[in-house]
Amino acid sequence: MKTEMSFDDLEYITIENQTTSFPKHFHKTFCISLIHKGIEQIDFENQSLFTEAGSISITNPYEVHSNPLIDNDSYLKFDTIYVPNDVMKYLLNGKNIEFINRQITSEKANQLFLEVKNALDTKNDSVIECKLSQFINALKFYSQENEKEYSGLNFNSYNQICNYIENHIYDKVSLDELSQIVNINKFGFAKKFKTLTGMTPINYVLMRKIFSSKKSIKLNSELTDIAYQYNFTDIAHFSKTFKRFIGISPKKYKESLKTKT
Secondary structure, three states: OOOOOOOOOOEEEEEEOOOOOEEEEOOOEEEEEEEEEOEEEEEOOOOEEEEEOOOEEEEOOOOOEEEOOOOOOOOOEEEEEEEEHHHHHHHOOOOOOOOOOOEEOOHHHHHHHHHHHHHHHHOOHHHHHHHHHHHHHHHHHHHOOOHHHHOOOOHHHHHHHHHHHHHOOOOOOOHHHHHHHOOOOHHHHHHHHHHHHOOOHHHHHHHHHHHHHHHHOOOOOOHHHHHHHOOOOOHHHHHHHHHHHHOOOHHHHHHHHHHHO
16 A cells, blocks of 8 residues: 655746756756757767657656757747656656656647646645656656667767768758668668657758758848758748747748847
8 A cells, every 4th residue: 555645845847948058967856848849958978869849858867967058049948847756656656667768759648747737736735646647657658668679879870970960951861871871771770860869860950950040040031042052842841840940930030130130
């Protein structure tokens, strides 16, 4: 029979338009974040994790990491719930877990995250336990990945890929090209790359193109020209991708430059 658990140490924070990077640090708790807008970057010792809006990122207790901004104009908004390890074990009947898959894309998990956040505002332990138990049991599946399955793409390989992308930022970069750099078949490479970064290789390429193109936008820029310069099919594709990664459209970003001059 479970002993009673207090949820007084359970808390959450909301960050809107993060403006500073967080240097290397760790928490004694599981840090579970739901990204609402923009791209969250977490740098671990041998991994960079990029989490898009609509997904959840997780760091384990005592896991050293930093949270750099991809650039100073990122529109990043997220909520983070801090779950102490003793609470996690209590809800999982004494099981000690570690999240190897640190990124989760699930509408159900997102909804349960928000329900936990709302439950915390009630300060009612029974309500919090009910909602948190549902949430943690939904996340439990993601803590049971086989780590050996993802060996083969290391941080040096990741740096090689990044350098290649930056050197071909205006070109159309294919999955075949990237996989050949590290001599892995494209399907295995795509899986390992997503495990390392949280993004598919092609989405990562698109993200790098967008952040590079944003630096090119000036008050007198023609957005269509920039779209074609970075090999987007048309201005609509460029605008949709820009908003996905930056949080606002390129047109609105261009208009925002007026207030900075």
